[in-house]
Amino acid sequence: MTTESTQEAQFEYDRSVVGVQVQLGEFTISQEQVQKYCDTLGEANPKFRAGGFAPPGMLSSVSFGGGQALDPQVKFGNTTFMAGSRMEFTQPVVVGKPIKAQTSVKEVYGKTGRTGTMVFVVRRTEFLDAASGDLLGAMEQSTVHRETEATRE
Amino acid sequence: MSEAQRYFEDVDLGDEYAESMTPTPELVRDFLALNPARGGPGDGRFTSDEGARSIGMRAAIVPGVMSMSIISRLVEDWMGAEGTLHSLDVSYRRPVLQGDELKLQALVTDADETPEGPRVKLDVYMENARGERPLQGTAVVELPRKA
Numbered sequence: 001m002t003t004e005s006t007q008e009a010q011f012e013y014d015r016s017v018v019g020v021q022v023q024l025g026e027f028t029i030s031q032e033q034v035q036k037y038c039d040t041l042g043e044a045n046p047k048f049r050a051g052g053f054a055p056p057g058m059l060s061s062v063s064f065g066g067g068q069a070l071d072p073q074v075k076f077g078n079t080t081f082m083a084g085s086r087m088e089f090t091q092p093v094v095v096g097k098p099i100k101a102q103t104s105v106k107e108v109y110g111k112t113g114r115t116g117t118m119v120f121v122v123r124r125t126e127f128l129d130a131a132s133g134d135l136l137g138a139m140e141q142s143t144v145h146r147e148t149e150a151t152r153e
Numbered sequence: 154m155s156e157a158q159r160y161f162e163d164v165d166l167g168d169e170y171a172e173s174m175t176p177t178p179e180l181v182r183d184f185l186a187l188n189p190a191r192g193g194p195g196d197g198r199f200t201s202d203e204g205a206r207s208i209g210m211r212a213a214i215v216p217g218v219m220s221m222s223i224i225s226r227l228v229e230d231w232m233g234a235e236g237t238l239h240s241l242d243v244s245y246r247r248p249v250l251q252g253d254e255l256k257l258q259a260l261v262t263d264a265d266e267t268p269e270g271p272r273v274k275l276d277v278y279m280e281n282a283r284g285e286r287p288l289q290g291t292a293v294v295e296l297p298r299k300a
Contacts, residue, residue: 043226054240061188081217081248083245089238150208
């Protein structure tokens with residue numbers, strides 16, 4: 001466990017997991033899953049409704065195959081929220097074609113803003129064609145650790 | 154929701170495209186069911202008002218990945234079947250409450266013929282009835298040219 005102490009924030013986390021890539025496993029997206037996703041979100045694009053391709057945004061919401069991402073075990077605040085997401089798509093996601101996912105903790109940093117001190121964890125997940133190893137897309141998600149108080153109703 | 158094909162030649166800077174959506178508790182439940190293995194925070198923020206209040210929210214909220222998917226759908230509807238979404242970058246500014254009627258909007262900010270093809274940049278956001286924009290970001294799309 002490392003203690004990070006800057007002008008911005010003081011917090012503890014496990015620095016040893018930063019930059020370590022973990023295989024999350026292999027998975028395929030079925031036409032049935034695509035249909036359910038499209039129905040839930042009201043997706044109308046015929047490329048996805050019946051075209052044999054999965055909506056690229058679906059990569060952020062499917063099960064990756066059982067592998068566990070590493071946890072930097074940030075000791076700060078009492079809850080986490082999503083702060084941002086960046087997705088890049090380099091090739092179409094074909095229904096039924098095996099996909100491999102791998103992930104790493106890219107960065108952990110603290111910041112103090114208008115609403116107080118927060119600690120951010122940035123994770124990068126890459127999606128690859130399981131057969132060729134070609135990159136299909138990548139997602140960077142940052143989560144924020146912060147202190148919140150319960151709301152009284 | 155549009156099923157029409159959009160072409161690069163038809164796009165002008167400042168063009169706007171809007172849809173609306175209300176992420177009801179039922180839709181959130183259906184979205185969470187798409188990936189039950191993934192779980193979520195144990196505080197119940199996505200499934201009950203009580204759980205959400207325990208972390209300072211007013212009512213049950215929409216998962217961030219669902220908000221991302223909703224905006225992704227907006228762009229995919231806009232571009233049509235022959236368009237290609239290259240990137241989507243969003244910031245979560247505040248929680249999206251379940252049951253909020255959301256205006257989803259895309260605004261063309263750049264359209265350029267690049268060596269890789271005709272690319273269009275969009276500012277995207279969702280806005281609730283209180284005038285708040287809980288999510289905003291940018292998308293880059295490649296559109297086909299007319300034959």
